[in-house]
Amino acid sequence: MRIFYHIGRYTLFVKKVFGRPEKHSIFVKQVIKEIDKLGIDSLGIVFIISIFMGAVITLQTAYNLESPLIPRYTIGLAARDSMLLEFSSTIVGLILAGKVGSNIASEIGTMRVTEQIDALEIMGINPAGYLVLPKVVAFIFIIPFLVIISMGVGITGGFLAGSLSGEVPAPDYIYGIQYAFIPFYVVYSLIKGVVFAFVITTVSAYWGYYAEGGALEVGKASTTAVVTSSVQILLFNLLLTQLLLA
Structure with a gap:
């Protein structure tokens, strides 16, 4: 029953988040600030993860395709x-x-446990919309760029790993990433990225917004937010794959 309680409260929370912003000028400034904090600051980790993912995919595929009947360009296709x-x-x-x-x-x-959110409510401001909506808009705006950068860096990482190790000749890899390319795969990945961005921001904000107690409870809320967001991402990944690729 507790899960249905959280689903109902989360729905009401999202409704509050998408209330009308207090001032458009302040809202735009907050969105720009959040783009820098949530998106630009994440470029480093996205770059590092993507280049190693591309390299590992390429090398693992190359080491497991020993059959002479399978052309080497399929390694580039698999990595792409x-x-x-x-x-x-x-x-x-x-x-x-x-x-x-x-x-x-x-x-x-x-902000909740230090009563800053309560102060906003006393001032007649909608805390959910004022604090959370800029984060949601900013992350949804920036996530497609992060996904595209990850694609490019990952494919480049695979190219470097294959070329430097000698497992995949550069012409074969380049031919593989061009072979039978389906543009909808990029659109599919961007759609998933936008959905995941919404899930991450709203679910995490929900757990923080309703945190009670002190610093220990804030840490627990943060952990619960990450776990819940991760499970939701895996669930929506399954649903979107079935809807868009079936």
């Missing part, structure tokens, strides 16, 4: 489709759930 379909959206989303989600939950949770 793996990055486009799954790794650049889902795996990066799970990593960002840990980084961005914990940041949001701890920030809002701290």
Whole structure:
């Protein structure tokens, strides 16, 4: 029964989040600030994860394709489709759930236990819309760029790993990433990224917003936010794959 309680309260929370902003000028400034904090600051970890994912996918595929009947360009094709379909959206989303989600939950949770949110309510401001909506808009705006960067860096990482190790000749790899390319795979990955961004920001903000107690409870809320966001990402990944690729 507790899960249905949280689902109902989460629904009401999201409704409050999407209330009318207090002032458009302040809202725009907050969105720009959150883009820098949630998106630009995540570029480093996205870059590092993606280049190693691409390299590992390429090398593992190369080591397991020993048959002379299988052309070497299929390694580039496998690396490209793996990055486009799954790794650049889902795996990066799970990593960002840990980084961005914990940041949001701890920030809002701290404001809750120090009664800053109560002060906003007394002033007649909608705290959910004022604090959370800029984060949601900013992360949804920036996530497609992070996904595209992850795709490019991951494929490049695979190219470097294959070329430097000598497992995949550069012409074969380049031919493989061009072979039978389906543009919808990019669109599919971007759609997943936007859905994951919404899940990460709203779920993390929800747990922080309703945190009670002190610093220990804020830490627990942050952990719960990351776990819940990760499970939701895996669930929506399954649903979106079935809806968009079936």
